[in-house]
Amino acid sequence: MIEQIIDIERIDDMIGIFGSFDENMREVEKETGASVISRGNELKISGEPEQVMLAAKGINSLLDLVSRGETIDLGTVRYVIGLARDGREKEVAEVARDELCVTAKGKPIKPKTVGQKHYVDAILKNTITIGVGPAGTGKTYLAVAAAAAAFRSKQVSRIILTRPAVEAGEKLGFLPGDLQNKVDPYLRPLYDGLFEMFGAEGYAKNLERGNIEVAPLAYMRGRTLDDSFIILDEAQNTSREQMKMFLTRIGFGSKVVITGDVTQIDLPRDKTSGLKDAIRILDGIDDIAICQLTAKDVVRHVLVQKIIAAYEKAEKAAASSKRPMPIKRR
Secondary structure: OEEEEEEOOOHHHHHHHHOHHHHHHHHHHHHHOOEEEEEOOEEEEEEOHHHHHHHHHHHHHHHHHHHOOOOOOHHHHHHHHHHHHOOOHHHHHHOOOOOOEEOOOOOEEOOOOHHHHHHHHHHHHOOEEEEEOOOOOOHHHHHHHHHHHHHHOOOOOEEEEEEOOOOOOOOOOOOOOOHHHHHHHHHHHHHHHHHHHHHHHHHHHHHHHOOEEEEEHHHHOOOOEOOEEEEEOOHHHOOHHHHHHHHOOEOOOOEEEEEEOOOOOOOOOOOOOHHHHHHHHHOOOOOEEEEEOOHHHOOOOHHHHHHHHHHHHHHHHHHHHOOOOOOOOO
């Protein structure tokens, strides 16, 4: 057993890392196996050498985040300890460094993981960015935030959001109403992000002026999209032909973000996903970035990470069981 003392100068930093009812420090203890006790402006960490070292790295990284005004929650604690466990605790400094956008209610939008930071940097730097990853990694949300920021700074004159109208394993039948009523259920996740960035009134005003357009992918054919920020969501459900059609709509002064999850393809089994095809064909082309987000970048409930990990494990086990047995030669 060894002990290590960490001095904390500001009481606000101490409050920030401990969280409500000390839940953050209990999570540190749970993740590392070390014991953490506060005495005045000191934290005493005790346990086995590896446990103490891991807890100290994690706590120092959390203090770095708190000193920059970040709010620490259980998800942040788990993520930071995970980085420290992999020897990547210095990368925490990259997270939440820059503010991407501010919502209509004044909430700053920042990347919460290293993967999200690289994704946002790629969007800002490249004309086309392909973001691939499981549910909950912020692919669509951060893309909409980047679009709102570009629109407000007048880098683009309009935002166009689209996605293929493919049902997720269910046959919904004929939907009532006009065209907008029929496609709204497919586009609802995009509306949610826009409402948060612009507010209901701001969204309605920009929609009426034609500054914001939300439409199914089928309505992109034949158009040239200049001076626009274009987001193609749920791209894993595009066909090869649809993806090629979409990519050739790009005009001058435009920026494109394509998001999708290749583990949730709802196309018929005999159809190849346009997203998978695009990743293979476009890899290595200048001004096109392909960002792979993982379960570690999930910022939803911790159970989402565990669910994704469980499915990945099951898929690997199924794939290995289908491999042919090696032939033994005599």
